[in-house]
Amino acid sequence: MTDATLKSTAPLTDSREGMTYLETLPRKVVTVYLPLFIILVVLLFPFYWMVLTSIKPDAQLLDLDSSNPLWVVNPTLQHIEKLLFGSAYPRWLFNTMMVATVATFLSIFASVLAAYAITRIRYKGAATVGGLIFLAYLVPPSILFIPLSAVIHNYGLFDTPFALILTYPTILIPFCTWLLMGYFKTIPYELEECALIDGASRWQILVQIVLPLAVPGLISAFIFAFTLCWNEFIYALTFISSDHNKTVPVAIISNFVDGDIFRWGSLMAGALIGSLPLVILYAFFVEHYVSAMTGAVKE
Amino acid sequence: MATDTLALKPARAPIREPSAWDRLRVNRNWLGAWFMVPAMAFLLLFLAYPLGLGMWMSLTDMRIGRGGSFIGVENYVYLLDDRDFLRATGFTLVYTFIASIFKFSIGLYLAVLLNNNMPFKALIRAVVLIPFIVPTVLSAVAFWWIFDTQFSIFTWLLQKWGILGKNQLINWLGDPLLAQGSVIFANIWRGIPFIAITLLAGLQTVSPSLYEAATLDGASKWQMFRFVTYPLLTPIIAVVMTFSVLFTFTDFQLIWAMTRGGPVNATHLMATLSYQRGILGGRLGEGAAIATAMVPFLLAAIMISWFGLQRRKWQQGENND
Numbered sequence: 001m002t003d004a005t006l007k008s009t010a011p012l013t014d015s016r017e018g019m020t021y022l023e024t025l026p027r028k029v030v031t032v033y034l035p036l037f038i039i040l041v042v043l044l045f046p047f048y049w050m051v052l053t054s055i056k057p058d059a060q061l062l063d064l065d066s067s068n069p070l071w072v073v074n075p076t077l078q079h080i081e082k083l084l085f086g087s088a089y090p091r092w093l094f095n096t097m098m099v100a101t102v103a104t105f106l107s108i109f110a111s112v113l114a115a116y117a118i119t120r121i122r123y124k125g126a127a128t129v130g131g132l133i134f135l136a137y138l139v140p141p142s143i144l145f146i147p148l149s150a151v152i153h154n155y156g157l158f159d160t161p162f163a164l165i166l167t168y169p170t171i172l173i174p175f176c177t178w179l180l181m182g183y184f185k186t187i188p189y190e191l192e193e194c195a196l197i198d199g200a201s202r203w204q205i206l207v208q209i210v211l212p213l214a215v216p217g218l219i220s221a222f223i224f225a226f227t228l229c230w231n232e233f234i235y236a237l238t239f240i241s242s243d244h245n246k247t248v249p250v251a252i253i254s255n256f257v258d259g260d261i262f263r264w265g266s267l268m269a270g271a272l273i274g275s276l277p278l279v280i281l282y283a284f285f286v287e288h289y290v291s292a293m294t295g296a297v298k299e
Numbered sequence: 300m301a302t303d304t305l306a307l308k309p310a311r312a313p314i315r316e317p318s319a320w321d322r323l324r325v326n327r328n329w330l331g332a333w334f335m336v337p338a339m340a341f342l343l344l345f346l347a348y349p350l351g352l353g354m355w356m357s358l359t360d361m362r363i364g365r366g367g368s369f370i371g372v373e374n375y376v377y378l379l380d381d382r383d384f385l386r387a388t389g390f391t392l393v394y395t396f397i398a399s400i401f402k403f404s405i406g407l408y409l410a411v412l413l414n415n416n417m418p419f420k421a422l423i424r425a426v427v428l429i430p431f432i433v434p435t436v437l438s439a440v441a442f443w444w445i446f447d448t449q450f451s452i453f454t455w456l457l458q459k460w461g462i463l464g465k466n467q468l469i470n471w472l473g474d475p476l477l478a479q480g481s482v483i484f485a486n487i488w489r490g491i492p493f494i495a496i497t498l499l500a501g502l503q504t505v506s507p508s509l510y511e512a513a514t515l516d517g518a519s520k521w522q523m524f525r526f527v528t529y530p531l532l533t534p535i536i537a538v539v540m541t542f543s544v545l546f547t548f549t550d551f552q553l554i555w556a557m558t559r560g561g562p563v564n565a566t567h568l569m570a571t572l573s574y575q576r577g578i579l580g581g582r583l584g585e586g587a588a589i590a591t592a593m594v595p596f597l598l599a600a601i602m603i604s605w606f607g608l609q610r611r612k613w614q615q616g617e618n619n620d
Contacts, residue, residue: 110337123331140549142570147353249436294500
């Protein structure tokens with residue numbers, strides 16, 4: 001406390017806001033910057049290591065003593081080249097992207113309709129259905145994959161992209177619906193009433209008034225859903241068996257891993273390239289991404 | 300203006316009585332039902348039905364390629380005697396408990412750190428979330444390589460610092476206890492960003508004037524956190540931790556990518572064990588029983604946070620929804 005009273009006699013005429021005048025730089029370095037730096041290093045180290053491994057020549061990967069393993073001398077692109085031209089990796093990347101895109105669009109379509117009906121048409125029992133959809137969000141894929149695999153077999157979808165395209169929406173729809181409900185609630189009701197008086201149908205209201213106003217919400221839902229699809233593993237592992245239908249996460253685990261130590265480079269290059277599209281997408285839409293994540297939690 | 304045009308125009312056709320179809324068309328319930336069709340079709344066919352089917356399958360001796368017959372609770376009775384299942388259940392609980400505690404405390408600490416004013420604030424926040432963006436399996440593969448027995452960078456560092464002898468190796472993922480620690484570490488690493496960023500969003504809604512008032516009253520930093528920040532954050536903490544506990548408890552990807560349940564089944568979670576027995580072993584009924592056995596734990600987790608949440612709302616003087 002004496003500390004604080006001493007500091008408070010410092011001049012208050014500079015541009016600092018609020019109570020920041022109580023903080024001095026050395027104190028902030030110890031209490032904020034240093035711990036933050038340590039946590040950031042731990043959080044980012046695996047990616048650094050991933051990048052480093054994917055451009056290191058095999059000799060350096062297997063000999064930690066001849067040069068500093070935390071750095072790379074003579075970087076090589078051979079792992080990435082081998083990956084892109086010597087394996088089915090492009091095909092897997094294409095599968096992942098295709099499945100994720102189609103499943104995301106399907107889910108957003110279904111979620112927009114459901115969210116609009118729940119928040120604005122407010123049919124009988126809408127609140128209950130909203131609650132049930134939230135519960136569906138809490139049902140994890142790991143208790144569903146065994147019965148789902150039986151269902152997929154019965155419908156004749158096993159080992160086709162449709163097995164994934166049709167099952168991923170069950171993970172995405174509850175989330176997207178919940179997120180979009182929050183967005184739709186913020187749109188003034190009066191706008192819709194005006195449109196109704198002018199003779200617009202519900203469908204016209206949705207497409208021409210509500211959706212244009214909910215674009216930020218749609219982008220958030222899209223990006224988050226796309227990331228979830230890309231990340232999905234257990235369904236893809238269970239429902240897909242042939243190599244050419246696999247998605248990147250499954251292929252990385254099952255096709256590169258055979259105990260052969262010389263594959264570490266390609267494995268890391270595969271993991272790196274498999275993450276890049278998401279990281280790039282994320283870099284462009286950070287704000288939307290964060291609002292999707294926090295929006296779903298806050299509701 | 301409007302009345303003029305109305306007056307000039309002669310009335311056209313007499314207004315007809317609304318037909319049943321007209322009534323139906325503007326009926327909220329009818330319209331609402333149509334809007335719900337796509338979402339409901341997906342959720343009923345691929346979520347509700349499999350959920351019920353899974354419970355039924357857990358009561359049969361179904362195998363891959365042949366339908367089963369009803370055997371009552373035999374699967375469960377068998378599992379109660381199965382050492383691997385009990386071990387997996389125990390480890391799942393330990394895994395969830397330890398990982399959640401660390402994720403929560405480090406995540407909250409990181410959120411408080413990020414809430415400070417500093418240069419490159421936006422960039423740092425964006426970078427923190429990267430472990431959450433990158434697909435779990437792909438970062439798990441990176442951890443697998445980091446924890447490799449022969450070429451682990453950790454081992455190398457420990458040797459370098461003289462903690463380990465020159466040719467001493469650590470069998471990170473080969474020794475049961477170390478492997479358990481390693482996968483828990485990876486899970487904590489992966490979970491921190493989500494918790495930190497969502498709690499940060501909560502922190503930003505806390506009004507600075509509360510801190511100013513607390514400072515005037517002579518509160519220390521810790522007291523400010525304990526008596527101002529924490530009580531205001533509890534609702535969002537309850538929700539975030541429910542999600543975190545649920546997804547940690549049902550984790551599959553991380554374990555499957557790093558250890559596949561080994562060594563000697565030490566790192567099996569219930570989800571991975573159910574995959575191994577149900578899909579790889581072909582005993583669908585038994586696999587479904589393991590998966591169904593997770594449900595009571597999940598319900599308990601949801602209930603605890605749900606009622607915890609309501610109590611806090613009541614404490615804050617708000618209505619219970």
